[in-house]
Amino acid sequence: MRVNDAPFPVRAAVDRALAKQTQEATRDVESILDAALRVAQRCAPEAPRVADIVAEAGISNQAFYRYFAGKDDLMNAVFERGVQRLGSYLAHQMDKKTDPREQIAAWIRGVLTQVTDQTAASQSAAVIGQLKRGPHASGTDPLTALGHMLVDPIRQAGSHEPELDAEVIQEAVTGSLRRHLTALTAPDQKERDHIVSFCLRGLAV
Known part of the structure; x- marks a missing residue:
């Protein structure tokens, strides 16, 4: 069954779950971007390390690579x-x-x-x-x-x-x-x- 063909309660439940996931992903990405900016400023002109950015953001490597290729x-x-x-x-x-x-x-x-x-x-x-x-x-x-x-x-x-x-x-x-x-x-x-x-x-x- 496709989601669009599902009864309204099912579609509503899926929409709520996706909205929550989107909000969480947006918060994660914003946190990573903010951390990258802070680390880049501190270590300029040297290149920031992913490990330092991950630590600054308080996330795991797995979370980082979920959103960014590198x-x-x-x-x-x-x-x-x-x-x-x-x-x-x-x-x-x-x-x-x-x-x-x-x-x-x-x-x-x-x-x-x-x-x-x-x-x-x-x-x-x-x-x-x-x-x-x-x-x-x-x-x-x-x-x-x-x-x-x-x-x-x-x-x-x-x-x-x-x-x-x-x-x-x-x-x-x-x-x-x-x-x-x-x-x-x-x-x-x-x-x-x-x-x-x-x-x-x-x-x-």
């Missing part, structure tokens, strides 16, 4: 979660603005907080330094999704090539981000202002 897989997941959180922060900052040019500027300044904020910079440097296979196993950089956030405000600002313009700005800003993370430096106010004005001038709107 350390590289884990660090990519940590990176992608960080990018997702950054995306939420950028959306919040952009929502505070109504003028599209100000929204673009908010996006740029928000991305640069990853090197101007000490905690964010330390976390970003520790994680990026451990990425072995590129940002994503599929070959797609999660940072590209952040660039897509620029398309609408760039279009509203009058650009005829908003997708291309968004890609160029994303490459310029994340390139500066990576340069500072690699050098363990941070852009001062003058440099941040210059990056913003440079990108806005490039839009010619």
